[in-house]
Each structure stands twice: as C-alpha cells, then as structure tokens.
Amino acid sequence: MDPYNPITPEARALALSLLEHATFAALATTFEGHPMVTRVGCLWLPGQGMGMLVSDLSDHSQALAADPACALLVGEPGDKGDPLTHPRITLRGNARRIDKAAHRDAWLAARPKSKLYYDFTDFRLLAVPPDDALLNGGFGKAFRLTAADL
Numbered sequence: 001m002d003p004y005n006p007i008t009p010e011a012r013a014l015a016l017s018l019l020e021h022a023t024f025a026a027l028a029t030t031f032e033g034h035p036m037v038t039r040v041g042c043l044w045l046p047g048q049g050m051g052m053l054v055s056d057l058s059d060h061s062q063a064l065a066a067d068p069a070c071a072l073l074v075g076e077p078g079d080k081g082d083p084l085t086h087p088r089i090t091l092r093g094n095a096r097r098i099d100k101a102a103h104r105d106a107w108l109a110a111r112p113k114s115k116l117y118y119d120f121t122d123f124r125l126l127a128v129p130p131d132d133a134l135l136n137g138g139f140g141k142a143f144r145l146t147a148a149d150l
Contacts, residue, residue, distance in 0.1 A: 004144045011143045015135045015150060018089045019044045022074035023111070027052065029063035029070050036063060042072065043110050048098055049129035050074075050091055053107065053114060056122045064126065068094040072128060085138045091150075093128040100125040 005011070025042045028035060038060045045051040050072050054061045064070060075088030100118075103125055108115050117123060130150050135143040 004142050005140075007143055007145060007149055011135055011137065011141075012145070012149050014087055014137055015089050015133060015143070015145055018075045018087060018135075019050065019091070019150070022050070025050065025052070025072040025074045027060055027070060027072055029060050030067055031059055031063035036060065040072075041111060041114065042074070043107055045098075045103065045106070045127055048103075048127040049093060050127065051098070051103065051107070052095070052126045052128070053100075053111075053118065053123055054126055055120070056124060061124065064095045068096065070095050070128060087135070087137045087141075089136070090134045091128060091130050092133065093131045095126045095128050098125050098127045 022042055022044065024039055026037050027040045028037050030036065036059065040052045040054060040060065043051045070093070072091045073088060074091070075086065077083035077086035104118065107125070108118060130147045132147060133145040133150060135145055137143070
C-alpha cells in the first residue's frame with residue numbers, strides 16, 4: 001500500500017510555504033559513521049535550494065565536507081494540538097557551497113541577527129538543492145515531491 005497521495009497544487013503550495021517561511025531546520029547528516037541531527041539557521045533561496053550558514057568548526061560542516069548527502073526537516077508545530085497533525089517537510093539533497101558575498105544582502109535582510117557572525121571567515125553559505133521532498137501535511141496528507149514540484 002502506497003501511503004503517498006498524488007501531488008496537488010495545494011500540496012505544492014504548502015510545501016513551498018513551509019520552505020519559504022522556515023527560519024531553522026533540523027539537519028541530518030552522517031558523522032563518523034553514525035547519523036547525526038543538529039539545528040541550523042536556514043533561508044529558502046529560490047533557484048538554489050535551502051541555504052544554511054554554517055561554521056567550518058562545527059561537526060555538521062565536517063560531516064557535509066566528507067559526505068554532502070543530507071536531509072532538512074522544517075515545519076514546527078503550533079502551540080495547540082497534537083504535534084503530528086501539523087505540516088512539515090523533509091528536503092533531501094546534497095549540500096554545496098555557494099557564493100556567500102552574493103547572498104549577503106538577502107540573508108541579512110531575512111536574518112538580521114546573523115550580522116554578528118555572517119562575515120566571520122569560518123562561516124560558509126551552503127545550499128541544498130532538493131533532489132526530492134517528503135511532505136506530511138498531517139494525518140492522511142503525505143506527498144512525495146520531486147525537485148520539479150518545488
């Protein structure tokens with residue numbers, strides 16, 4: 001039995017809304033042979049994927065340097081109700097370095113507090129262009145999206 005529904009315009013819109021409004025994500029990588037999940041600040045960069053400003057000093061940066069395959073989970077539950085009924089999306093892809101200077105103004109406009117560390121030399125701007133995504137819009141609302149859907 002396939003638990004995924006056919007893609008609808010509403011599912012695409014929900015997926016993009018979750019990505020566009022995300023300020024942080026749970027980043028899943030493989031580090032020293034084991035799965036690892038950490039929280040990262042993020043920003044949806046149209047045409048690039050999900051952007052992440054990360055320090056070279058962090059374990060997740062070292063993990064991505066060794067193996068760029070990763071997943072990002074965005075979408076936080078509201079204050080009320082069962083957290084599993086709230087929408088969330090898992091984006092899967094490979095992290096790649098992008099031009100930090102070219103995205104500085106957009107990043108700082110969206111994340112002004114990061115001005116404190118954006119220009120630190122150990123910080124890199126990575127993007128995860130989506131290979132695919134898994135959207136859970138709540139019970140019975142599961143969708144498998146392609147990169148083209150996003």
